[in-house]
Amino acid sequence: MMGMRELGTNVGSVLASLMFVWAIFKNHFPYRLRGPIEKYIQKLVKFVYPYIQITFHEFAGEHIKRSEAFSAIQNYLSKKASSQASRFKADVEKDSKSLVLTMDEYEEVPDEFNGVKVWWVLIKHTTNSQSFSFYPNPDEKRSFKLSFHKRHRELITGPYIEHVMKEGKAVFLKNRQRKLYSNNPSKHWYGWKRTKWSHVFFEHPSTFDTLAMETKKKEEIKNDLKKFRQGKEYYTKIGKAWKRGYLLFGPPGTGKSSMIAAIANFLDYDVYDLELTTVMDNTELRNLLIETSSKSVVVIEDIDCSLDLTGQRLKKKEKDGDEEEKDPIKKKEKEESENKDSKVTLSGLLNFIDGLWSACGGERIIVFTTNYVDKLDPALIRRGRMDKHIEMSYCCFEAFKVLANNYLDINSHDLYAKIESLLGETNMTPADVAENLMPKSDEEGVETCLNSLIEALEEAKEEARKKAEEEARLKAEKEEKDKEESAQEAVKVDENSANSVVKENGFHK
Ligand SMILES: Nc1ncnc2c1ncn2[C@@H]1O[C@H](COP(=O)(O)OP(=O)(O)OP(=O)(O)O)[C@@H](O)[C@H]1O
Ligand SMILES: [Mg+2]
Numbered sequence: 001m002m003g004m005r006e007l008g009t010n011v012g013s014v015l016a017s018l019m020f021v022w023a024i025f026k027n028h029f030p031y032r033l034r035g036p037i038e039k040y041i042q043k044l045v046k047f048v049y050p051y052i053q054i055t056f057h058e059f060a061g062e063h064i065k066r067s068e069a070f071s072a073i074q075n076y077l078s079k080k081a082s083s084q085a086s087r088f089k090a091d092v093e094k095d096s097k098s099l100v101l102t103m104d105e106y107e108e109v110p111d112e113f114n115g116v117k118v119w120w121v122l123i124k125h126t127t128n129s130q131s132f133s134f135y136p137n138p139d140e141k142r143s144f145k146l147s148f149h150k151r152h153r154e155l156i157t158g159p160y161i162e163h164v165m166k167e168g169k170a171v172f173l174k175n176r177q178r179k180l181y182s183n184n185p186s187k188h189w190y191g192w193k194r195t196k197w198s199h200v201f202f203e204h205p206s207t208f209d210t211l212a213m214e215t216k217k218k219e220e221i222k223n224d225l226k227k228f229r230q231g232k233e234y235y236t237k238i239g240k241a242w243k244r245g246y247l248l249f250g251p252p253g254t255g256k257s258s259m260i261a262a263i264a265n266f267l268d269y270d271v272y273d274l275e276l277t278t279v280m281d282n283t284e285l286r287n288l289l290i291e292t293s294s295k296s297v298v299v300i301e302d303i304d305c306s307l308d309l310t311g312q313r314l315k316k317k318e319k320d321g322d323e324e325e326k327d328p329i330k331k332k333e334k335e336e337s338e339n340k341d342s343k344v345t346l347s348g349l350l351n352f353i354d355g356l357w358s359a360c361g362g363e364r365i366i367v368f369t370t371n372y373v374d375k376l377d378p379a380l381i382r383r384g385r386m387d388k389h390i391e392m393s394y395c396c397f398e399a400f401k402v403l404a405n406n407y408l409d410i411n412s413h414d415l416y417a418k419i420e421s422l423l424g425e426t427n428m429t430p431a432d433v434a435e436n437l438m439p440k441s442d443e444e445g446v447e448t449c450l451n452s453l454i455e456a457l458e459e460a461k462e463e464a465r466k467k468a469e470e471e472a473r474l475k476a477e478k479e480e481k482d483k484e485e486s487a488q489e490a491v492k493v494d495e496n497s498a499n500s501v502v503k504e505n506g507f508h509k
Pocket of ligand 2: 256257258301
């Protein structure tokens with residue numbers, strides 16, 4: 001059955017034709033009659049067809065980027081369409097986890113907001129343009145058309161559109177596969193690829209549950225993250241950019257990288273792994289960071305190896321170097337990057353953390369990691385920049401229990417007491433503890449693994465004892481040597497002063 005709006009549309013088209021005919025023949029009417037007739041026709045059109053239509057194009061104006069509004073509407077309607085439209089197009093969206101159903105072209109999807117009805121239609125325009133275009137398919141342009149009664153103009157153009165955008169973005173975030181980005185050297189920023197960041201899917205399994213550290217510390221970090229995620233209004237109120245800095249420090253293998261993955265998984269954010277050593281200068285750094293999206297964790301690992309205290313870049317880390325020597329392309333790249341002077345400075349980095357544009361995009365966590373917190377410039381780590389300092393330390397008993405649960409599925413064992421006392425006496429990183437807990441073969445049971453850990457801990461304890469002894473011996477030797485040297489020095493001074501007395505005496509003679 002034809003609804004009121006469809007009827008209106010048909011009558012509307014008849015009236016539109018009438019307007020057209022009027023435009024052609026109006027010159028045949030006396031001049032003074034033309035104005036009133038036109039006014040009446042318009043009134044009639046408005047009366048019979050009181051609907052307003054808004055069009056949202058996929059690519060607006062000169063933008064080569066897909067319109068955000070179009071994407072949001074598409075996502076919003078994918079939810080609505082599945083329950084209301086009868087013809088669908090199934091898209092396994094690139095980068096998306098699941099099948100996305102979108103309405104087919106010209107399929108009308110009704111929606112309701114605060115009791116007001118609106119209608120959406122997806123329209124496809126086909127043009128025969130031969131010219132070069134950035135658009136994915138230059139001959140096909142799509143847009144969404146929204147119709148509603150003019151009575152509700154304010155409600156629809158205001159709160160309703162806002163609601164669609166918000167919901168659409170939420171659907172996108174739910175469906176998307178998170179990404180791990182790494183920055184490309186700037187010579188790859190141009191040409192057809194033009195990408196500053198390359199990505200793979202982020203699939204690190206580390207979570208706060210699998211992370212070995214004291215429960216209290218873990219909870220504190222989780223609460224901090226929760227507060228951050230919900231804090232948009234709070235950050236706006238206090239006039240601060242919506243970002244938070246974390247500094248993770250501790251010896252290698254204590255779980256700094258695992259912690260970053262756990263943070264990203266907890267917040268459901270993307271990760272940008274920024275390798276500072278391939279960034280040529282502050283401008284490049286800024287361009288890279290401007291391109292990071294919100295809801296992301298920006299990571300700069302081993303900050304002490306990327307910048308020194310004066311802000312000059314150091315050469316690439318040795319441990320990466322070995323790997324690169326083998327690959328001729330990488331070797332060349334390395335040489336090239338070392339030949340050019342690096343100009344990324346500490347102040348450039350601080351500008352990103354604190355500067356005006358640090359607020360671009362919002363909702364970002366910035367994480368620095370280092371093995372040596374004492375080496376860092378105080379300017380970099382003062383409060384306000386790195387809001388939270390987290391020490392990742394050697395494995396304690398509580399952390400061991402998490403690892404034992406992860407690796408061996410156990411919560412207690414007779415050997416726990418022994419392990420607890422050994423962990424209290426010696427330093428072992430969670431990475432080493434984990435390595436010992438991993439069964440070496442299928443036959444190895446829980447007890448064998450725990451015993452191999454005990455053995456390793458005893459060895460480490462013995463090694464530490466020997467090292468301490470050796471250090472004490474060296475220290476004693478050095479002290480002995482220093483003492484001897486100062487005694488010899490004293491003798492020399494005595495001899496010199498005796499000589500000078502003789503000389504003086506001689507002079508006086
Ligand atoms: N706290 C931890 N909880 C769980 N697993 C851990 C922890 N610390 C280390 N591991 C294990 O050890 C491995 C190495 O840890 P990770 O890479 O996170 O250490 P890191 O502190 O980043 O070291 P580096 O300073 O060398 O980068 C991980 O793959 C993980 O399996
Ligand atoms: Mg690491």
